[in-house]
Amino acid sequence: MSITIKNDTDIEKMRIAGKLASEVLDYITPFVKPGVTTGELDKLCHDYMVSVQGTIPAPLNYAPPGHIPYPKSICTSVNQQVCHGVPGEKILKSGDIVNLDITVIKDGYHGDTSRMFCVGTPSIQAKRLCDITYECMWLGIAQVRPGATLGDIGHVIQKHAEDSGYSVVREFCGHGIGKKFHEDPQVLHYGRPGTGLKLQQGMMFTIEPMINAGKRDIRQLGDGWSIVTKDRSLSAQWEHTILVTADGYEVMTLSAGSPPPPAFIRT
Incomplete structure (x- = not known):
């Protein structure tokens, strides 16, 4: 395992990239409403990243080993889609939940973050899944400090999800x-x-964390990227990029429109 410890220059560049990624989510928020297609959301984000921010959409043509190049600039995972949903002709309707996953490159550094959006009026069950998943992420973040372990992060996320009746x-x-x-x-x-x-x-x-309302089992769709729950239950995900500081953590992907941490998290 080769872990890169970030120096002051790296950290400052990552702060900029992280804020820019989060600002894409701020920008797209008012467009996430019934009647819009995931492809339209992708184009709006792409144009904002390239023309307004001067950033590079990291997912576009990204091709890790064993994968075809990813064809779009963001990931849009709707309802039972767990992650890596490919934007296209899918029309969002009231009651849907969707994760928008944004990664930008600025001056050679990556900013990576995602948020859940409720389209129109969500069901009580769907809103609860999104809320619990958000709490899971923040409980994990709150464990971050020098001397803590990765197992500490995973444990609190798993416990909160499973205690809530969900799976990881x-x-x-x-x-x-x-x-x-x-x-x-x-x-x-x-x-x-x-x-x-x-x-x-x-x-x-x-x-x-990717949290499923049903069982944790997943499968890949024929596009080579989109991951869905096997039992077609809803899935939710939130994401922040975190720096380990001298006495705790810093969230690198915050912007003016970022949802606040849950009330029980001390920041």
Whole structure:
């Protein structure tokens, strides 16, 4: 495992990239409403990133080993889609939930974040899943400090999700990030406290739990990217990029429109 400890220059560049990624989500928020297609959301975000921010959409043509190049600039995962939903002709309707996952590149550094959106009026069950998943992410973030372990993060996320009657997707996880889109370490959203890699100042990674309303089993669609729940239950995800500081953490992907942390989180 090769973990890059970020220096002051890296951190400042990542602050900028992270804020820009979050500002794309601020920009697109009023457009997420019944009647819009996921493809239209992708084009709006793409144009904003390229023409307004001067950033590069990291997902566009991204092709890790074993994958065809990703064809769009953002990921749009609707309802039972867990992650990596490919934007297209899908029309959002009232009651849908959708995750918009944004990664920009600015001056060679990646900013990576995602949010859940409720389209129109969500069901009580769908809203609860989105809220619990948000709490899971923040409970994981709150564990971050030098000397803590990756298992500490995974454990609190898994416990809160399962205590709420949900399941944690295990095939996908958070990841180190910086000049590369995906770096070490892998950040699992389940685990045992006190196990796994010990955190140290200067590490930077995403925490991005994917929580299913039903069972945790998933499958890939024929487009080679979109991941869905096997039982077609709803799935939700939130994501922030986190820096390990001398005495805790800094969230790198905050902007004016970022939802506030849950009331029980001390920041």
